[in-house]
Amino acid sequence: DAGVIQSPRHEVTEMGQEVTLRCKPISGHDYLFWYRQTMMRGLELLIYFNNNVPIDDSGMPEDRFSAKMPNASFSTLKIQPSEPRDSAVYFCASSPGGRTEQFFGPGTRLTVL
Amino acid sequence: AQSVTQLDSHVSVSEGTPVLLRCNYSSSYSPSLFWYVQHPNKGLQLLLKYTSAATLVKGINGFEAEFKKSETSFHLTKPSAHMSDAAEYFCVVSEGFQKLVFGTGTRLLVSP
Numbered sequence A: 001d002a003g004v005i006q007s008p009r010h011e012v013t014e015m016g017q018e019v020t021l022r023c024k025p026i027s028g029h030d031y032l033f034w035y036r037q038t039m040m041r042g043l044e045l046l047i048y049f050n051n052n053v054p055i056d057d058s059g060m061p062e063d064r065f066s067a068k069m070p071n072a073s074f075s076t077l078k079i080q081p082s083e084p085r086d087s088a089v090y091f092c093a094s095s096p097g098g099r100t101e102q103f104f105g106p107g108t109r110l111t112v113l
Numbered sequence B: 001a002q003s004v005t006q007l008d009s010h011v012s013v014s015e016g017t018p019v020l021l022r023c024n025y026s027s028s029y030s031p032s033l034f035w036y037v038q039h040p041n042k043g044l045q046l047l048l049k050y051t052s053a054a055t056l057v058k059g060i061n062g063f064e065a066e067f068k069k070s071e072t073s074f075h076l077t078k079p080s081a082h083m084s085d086a087a088e089y090f091c092v093v094s095e096g097f098q099k100l101v102f103g104t105g106t107r108l109l110v111s112p
Helices: none
Strands: A005-007 A010-013 A019-024 A031-038 A042-050 A053-056 A065-071 A074-079 A088-095 A108-112 B003-006 B010-014 B019-021 B023-026 B033-038 B044-050 B056-058 B064-068 B073-078 B087-095 B099-102 B106-111
Touching: A005 A088, A010 A019, A019 A088, A019 A108, A031 A074, A042 A065, A042 A074, A042 B099, A053 A065, A074 A088, B003 B087, B003 B099, B010 B019, B019 B106, B023 B033, B023 B087, B033 B064, B033 B073, B044 B056, B044 B064, B044 B073, B073 B087
Parallel strands: A010 A108, B010 B106
Antiparallel strands: A005 A019, A019 A074, A031 A042, A031 A088, A042 A053, A065 A074, A088 A108, B003 B023, B019 B073, B023 B073, B033 B044, B033 B087, B056 B064, B064 B073, B087 B099, B087 B106
16 A cells, blocks of 8 residues: 655745645545644644544644645645754655554654745 | 663664663553664654563564563663664654653664
């Protein structure tokens, strides 16, 4: 079975540009999570969805960040406008209902110049 | 709120020697605990999980962890380190049913 798929794997953009990160969860998993990893703050949960509905977005840093899950097999995390401090590795993870462990994608390394 | 403390930011071992990565947790109820591993420029991979069954949990690649409630610990061990074990290891506690709280990580260095 394919694992969690993220694209792009690397993104380099300039400050002020819009950035869209994409995630395809494992088929049949009804929870989807977005994390950010930085040296300073470690792994932070940004938002998670259950059955395509956002459940907890308290980790989203500010209004420049938004996330959507239009269907069970696709989610996006958008940053508009991007800033250099958004540079990080962004991970998507999914989990089947009834289980606590999460399965992570390979991550997107974002660099904002 | 649940939390985990990884007691060492770096651990260095020689290939073939035992590995011990320490983790203490704080939880108001019986927790679910996990160890994840992250190799350089890779995603996180689940090594093992504890969910109130056997206190000694066996994971992949020869790793195991023991849940000790009296010590609030969940240390990760391996009898003999391999070069491929060099990575970052995260101790994780489940907060509520779906939210995970990650430790700060321990970087394992393995020398020949």
